């Protein structure tokens with residue numbers, strides 16, 4: 001068996017320890033004589049898995065008691081509709097456009113109400129986060145929406161926008177559990193887990209209780225109503241049971257690593273190795289303004305498309321997978337999520353140095 005260094009933006013690298021544990025439990029989970037995949041979601045064994053997972057993410061993030069944690073399906077993209085359907089009481093919301101994912105979320109919300117795009121960094125290909133200290137927040141806005149870490153462009157909010165008292169809704173898919181957060185500053189935090197937590201198919205929604213309402217937009221399907229899932233503790237119907245089980249293992253792994261403060265320290269250390277090199281390199285350069293750089297997704301270019309392609313090809317041959325940039329941006333992107341070991345980043349930089357020497 002040989003494992004590569006996988007720099008994919010998502011689905012992405014998971015802790016090897018977690019994969020090994022899951023493999024060991026595949027045929028017989030904890031003496032049950034069956035795999036978690038084969039188990040009733042109403043069984044005592046499964047009840048324990050989902051309850052422990054919830055307790056552990058609550059502990060990791062310090063989630064206050066007046067927030068629900070929901071394990072849902074449909075990926076992050078389903079939330080683009082679920083959020084306006086459930087939260088648009090005044091049928092109006094403010095969106096800050098910092099990339100493709102925020103753009104898509106805004107376009108979807110527009111099906112349900114008025115969307116005000118109160119700030120955008122589209123003018124410079126989303127290479128920065130706009131100043132959000134004094135935005136023209138709409139009086140009627142039911143919420144202000146952000147994509148906190150922009151997976152494709154590699155930017156991250158270092159301070160949250162001033163929402164002037166309005167509810168903040170954040171897509172944290174690609175920075176979930178990468179550093180401590182103050183949950184109380186948000187109305188809704190959600191993310192697809194396939195970037196930093198587990199297998200695709202699960203989306204975790206952390207939502208303040210007063211935002212879970214019965215009077216959702218007319219026609220909202222039962223399955224797309226937060227209240228349905230909140231009332232049933234995410235067991236209204238069959239949940240993505242195996243995926244949640246893996247998420248639970250990753251939560252345990254994160255606790256063992258020392259929790260989110262320790263993760264932040266490790267993530268900063270890893271990102272610094274790569275950014276420091278990009279700043280000194282004569283061949284490669286980062287594409288994002290320094291202040292807004294993501295700790296998770298690091299896009300870079302040589303400025304020459306042929307050379308970019310050569311780099312991606314040679315990197316792959318050397319065991320560094322999925323370094324090609326997003327199809328809309330080109331160049332390269334290294335995603336260095338929680339589970340990417342520091343050795344992976346060091347090895348990548350060593351490879352880049354060698355490539356620079358040979359190609360400059």
Ligand SMILES: *Cc1c(COP(=O)(O)O)cnc(C)c1O
Pocket residue numbers: 010074075076077078101147149150151171172173174192195
């Ligand atoms: C990947 C990603 C999405 C889309 O996730 P799906 O689960 O594929 O719908 C949305 N937002 C962000 C920030 C992402 O990184």
